[in-house]
Amino acid sequence: MKRSLRFGAAALSLALIAAACGDDDKETDPGTATTDGAETTDGSGGEPLKVAFVYVGPVGDAGWTKKHDDGRKALEAEFGDEIEVTFLESVPEGDEQPFETLVDEGNDLIFGTSFGYMDPMLAVAEANPGVCFEHATGYKTADNMGTYFGAAEEARYLSGIAAGHATASGQIGYVAAFPIPEVLRGINAFTLGAQSVNPDATVQVVWTSTWFDPEVEKQAAESLTAAGADVLAMHQDTPSTGEAAAEADAKWLGYNDDMSSFQPEAWLTGPVWDWAPHYIETTRRLLEDGDCRNDQYYGSMADGMVGLASYGDSMDQAWIDHIEQVKATIIDGSFKPFTGPINNQDGEEVVADGESPDLGALLGMDYLVEGVIGDIPAS
Amino acid sequence: MNDNAWIIAIAASIGAAIPIALAAVGAILHERSGVLNLGVEGMMLIGAMAAFLAADAWGNVWLALVCGVLAGGALGLLHGVITISLRANQIVTGLALVIFGTGLAKFLGEPVNGLKRPVKIDPLEVAGLGDLPILGPVLFAQDVLVYASIALVVAVSLYIYRSRAGLALRAVGESPAAADAQGIAVSRVRYVHVLAGGLLAGAGGAYQALARAPSWNQEYTINGLGWIALTLVVFSNWRPGRALIGAVVFGFALRSQFTFQTEGIDFPPQVWLQMAPYLLTILVLIVTSSPGARRRLGAPAALGVPYSRDER
Structure with a gap:
């Protein structure tokens, strides 16, 4: 009797484990297709082109990953049955295994949408010359691997202007994920924008060491309002910073998507992405021309990859007019956000008077400008 | 140096401590009855998910x-x-419960994954006292569950040490056979306290979802809080008051990393704070799997041992 009870309990716990694991499997079912050594198809063979996306956060993050997933949906709508699209969400950075799995499942084109996928993607790309790879935000390429990103610094500069106008204390806070060039570039452009209308404004940075963690992002934001910031900007994947801003009666600049609906009373504006045209164009080239893209694509406000979200109700019309005016000069190319003289935090000149850094210098940016408070932590 | 930043950090640590403290006090009741509870993380996740869906x-x-x-x-x-x-x-079933809770929360929470929480528990303003310097933000600007949780810790302490039912509970946890001989219904006492452990872990999870985490996310809403609660159970020597103090210390450790940054203090290395839940999980598993270590830390003597009258 006792023995059978024990056995029953053990079986029940095994069933519990199986149930829980079974649920996990649904997300990354490895047994769907096994076209070995996938070849690049040219779309003429009747088989749909297989396209896969790898996301660092969940599609429901309301920010970075959501915008990439919007691009995926637009891609599916564009090509319908000609392509077969899958995605993996919440995939940790630095691991080759998810990309190998996608190759094994016969994908022809794989988009990786986070900086930390760079080295794993490069390794898998080099081992699988028949598969096309497109990596967002990185700088390494191969014959079958290109990169894509955009000049978010243009919209960052404009959102900085909004912050410079909106701050009463002159203390602006910035919740930042990791000290990589992409983030440093954003902080610097934002600070220059704020200083263009409010020369004494300072931008205090806290590092969260995570792209996506709603509670941690909010805590970081709270520490900034506690330190006296009355406007918060963010380089994070969720709108959590906005909640902290609203609770402290501060103003808020979002990122990635138009987040105005999350905290309308705190909302000013923010940089937004539109990835859909790039996903459609890259897929079209492979599908119709058999052309595997391996360039380093850098979009901008001019081509629409980068944009500025809607303006909040608390924005003064004069500020909006000013921002629109600067935006027009950015789009027509007559103004660049990074125009010297620019000093780093130590007061040393990093961009000479009248000069602008080239793309290489922008992509490798490793300093913070004067007026930013907070260090670049050692990695 | 901005004193206000530190005061707000301390006030925020108390809020951050509440989910951990509720789950830890629940686990103390649960384990005082002699039933090990490694499933806290799963119970918190289910509580958080159910609260969010509701x-x-x-x-x-x-x-x-x-x-x-x-x-x-x-x-x-x-x-x-x-x-x-x-x-x-x-041990095995506790761990299975974590896996089960994680899977179920992910499955049922899928439609709301990433959504902002629709309603939240807001802080009270206790008769304008929230504006007092220093003490105001720390003591008088918390939400009602913070006060309720502190009252609960006091009540559970009194219950365990000062009531007849608490005496029966301790007897069952220390020596179920002796308790049985005294006429105490061992299984019933255990059921009641295991249930209490589940209810309070659910409360901790619900508080986390409704007052702390700005949006629902299966991987991040609870993210190791249950394991931290279990660590506190062990290192409080199964005492509710100590567990609450430990929870506040933990809350401060989790929250203060950003205030160290805004105040320009180069400490502590963030990686250690982020590793803490995992390191502590390993520690808890080592300690609770070893009967010798358990006894030295003052665990109930019958902890982890199923009771059967036949086997006496």
């Missing part, structure tokens, strides 16, 4: 809280059936 469906924060508490209790009851009636290995 808030999403009905938009009432208190109803959502009740749903979270009951969902945690349901998992506690399941744990009771498996460990008390079926007398299964408590």
Whole structure:
């Protein structure tokens, strides 16, 4: 009797484990297709082109990953049955295994949408010359691997202007994920924008060491309002910073998507992405021309990859007019956000008077400008 | 140096401590009855998920809280059936409960993944006292659950050490055979306290979802809080008051990393704070799997041992 009870309990716990694991499997079912050594198809063979996306956060993050997933949906709508699209969400950075799995499942084109996928993607790309790879935000390429990103610094500069106008204390806070060039570039452009209308404004940075963690992002934001910031900007994947801003009666600049609906009373504006045209164009080239893209694509406000979200109700019309005016000069190319003289935090000149850094210098940016408070932590 | 930044950090640490403290006090009741509870993380997740779904469906924060508490209790009851009636290995079933809770929360929470919480528990303003310097933000600007949780810790301490039922509880945890001989219904005492453990873990999870985490996310809403609660159970020597103090210290450790940054203090290395839940999980598993270590830390003597009158 006792023995059978024990056995029953053990079986029940095994069933519990199986149930829980079974649920996990649904997300990354490895047994769907096994076209070995996938070849690049040219779309003429009747088989749909297989396209896969790898996301660092969940599609429901309301920010970075959501915008990439919007691009995926637009891609599916564009090509319908000609392509077969899958995605993996919440995939940790630095691991080759998810990309190998996608190759094994016969994908022809794989988009990786986070900086930390760079080295794993490069390794898998080099081992699988028949598969096309497109990596967002990185700088390494191969014959079958290109990169894509955009000049978010243009919209960052404009959102900085909004912050410079909106701050009463002159203390602006910035919740930042990791000290990589992409983030440093954003902080610097934002600070220059704020200083263009409010020369004494300072931008205090806290590092969260995570792209996506709603509670941690909010805590970081709270520490900034506690330190006296009355406007918060963010380089994070969720709108959590906005909640902290609203609770402290501060103003808020979002990122990635138009987040105005999350905290309308705190909302000013923010940089937004539109990835859909790039996903459609890259897929079209492979599908119709058999052309595997391996360039380093850098979009901008001019081509629409980068944009500025809607303006909040608390924005003064004069500020909006000013921002629109600067935006027009950015789009027509007559103004660049990074125009010297620019000093780093130590007061040393990093961009000479009248000069602008080239793309290489922008992509490798490793300093913070004067007026930013907070260090670049050692990695 | 901005004193206000530190005061707000301390005030925020108390809020951050509440989910951990509720779950830890629940686990103390649970384990005082002699049933090991490694499933706290799973119970918190289920509580958080149920609370979020209820808030999403009905938009009432208190109803959502009740749903979270009951969902945690349901998992506690399941744990009771498996460990008390079926007398299964408590380490294995506790871990299975975590996996089960994680999977179920992910499955049921999928439609709301990433959504902003529809309603939240807001701080009270205690008769304008929240504006007092220093003490105001720390003591008088918290939400009602913070005060309720502190009262609960006091009540549970009194219950364990000063009441007849608490005496019966301790007897069952130390020596179920002797308690049985005294006429105490061992299984019933265990069921009641295992259920209490589930309810309170559910409350901790629900509070986390409704007052702390700005949006629902299966991987991040609870993210190791249950394991931190279990560590506190062990290192408080199964005492509720100490567990609460430990929770506040933990809350400060989790929250203060950003205030160190805004105040320009180059400390502590963030990686250590982020590793903490995982390191502590390993520590808890080592300690609770070893009967010798358990005894030295003052664990109930019968902890982890299923009771059967036949085997006496």
